[in-house]
Amino acid sequence: xxxxxxxxxxxxxxxxxxxxxxxxxxxxxxxxxxxxxxxxxxxxxxxxxxxxxxxxxxxxxxxxxxxxxxxxxxxxxxxxxxxxxxxxxxxxxxxxxxxxxxxxxxxxxxxxxxxxxxxxxxxxxxxxxxxxxxxxxxxxx
Numbered sequence: 764x765x766x767x768x769x770x771x772x773x774x775x776x777x778x779x780x781x782x783x784x785x786x787x788x789x790x791x792x793x794x795x796x797x798x799x800x801x802x803x804x805x806x807x808x809x810x811x812x813x814x815x816x817x818x819x820x821x822x823x824x825x826x827x828x829x830x831x832x833x834x835x836x837x838x839x840x841x842x843x844x845x846x847x848x849x850x851x852x853x854x855x856x857x858x859x860x861x862x863x864x865x866x867x868x869x870x871x872x873x874x875x876x877x878x879x880x881x882x883x884x885x886x887x888x889x890x891x892x893x894x895x896x897x898x899x900x901x902x903x904x
Contacts, residue, residue: 770895771822773799778890780805781812781826781838782856787879791825791856791886798887809833813841816848823893828857828864836871843872852893856881 778800782788788805795803804821806812810832812824824842826835835855842848855868858879868876875889 773891773894774801776800776802776822776890776894777820778803778823778825779812779815779821781807781809781824781830781835783807783827783830787827794883794886795890798883798890800890809835809838809841812838816842821851823890824851824853825890826853826855828855828859828868836867839868839871839873854889854893 778795780788780791780795780803782791782805788807792803792805804815804819806815808830809826812826813833815821824838826838828835835857839853839855842851842853849872852874853872854875854877855873856877856879857864860878865876874893877885877889
């Protein structure tokens with residue numbers, strides 16, 4: 764859970780979206796807004812994300828895998844190696860679902876992994892889970 768044991772309200776959660784494709788970046792920002800996450804910053808690559816993380820704090824990173832300048836995997840490595848950021852929830856988003864890629868992300872310390880295309884409900888559940896707000900699924904008989 765981010766920031767020790769504090770629960771962060773979805774409306775207060777500071778989310779950084781790292782995505783090189785304009786359309787996908789806009790979709791994520793708008794979808795997160797509809798889901799109640801209004802404090803969303805966006806950047807186009809891992810290098811820009813790393814710069815933003817040096818000047819402001821975030822509660823969650825949603826990051827594409829394949830990007831120019833610095834990939835999502837490279838950014839994940841930097842985040843996990845930085846003492847002040849190693850705890851930061853980091854969700855990798857990608858259009859690829861190869862088992863080697865998933866193993867690579869898990870080995871790098873990713874919090875969660877979302878494969879495109881995905882639904883708004885899946886995104887909401889994974890983000891809330893990463894922020895410590897997810898409720899257990901309702902069991903049906």
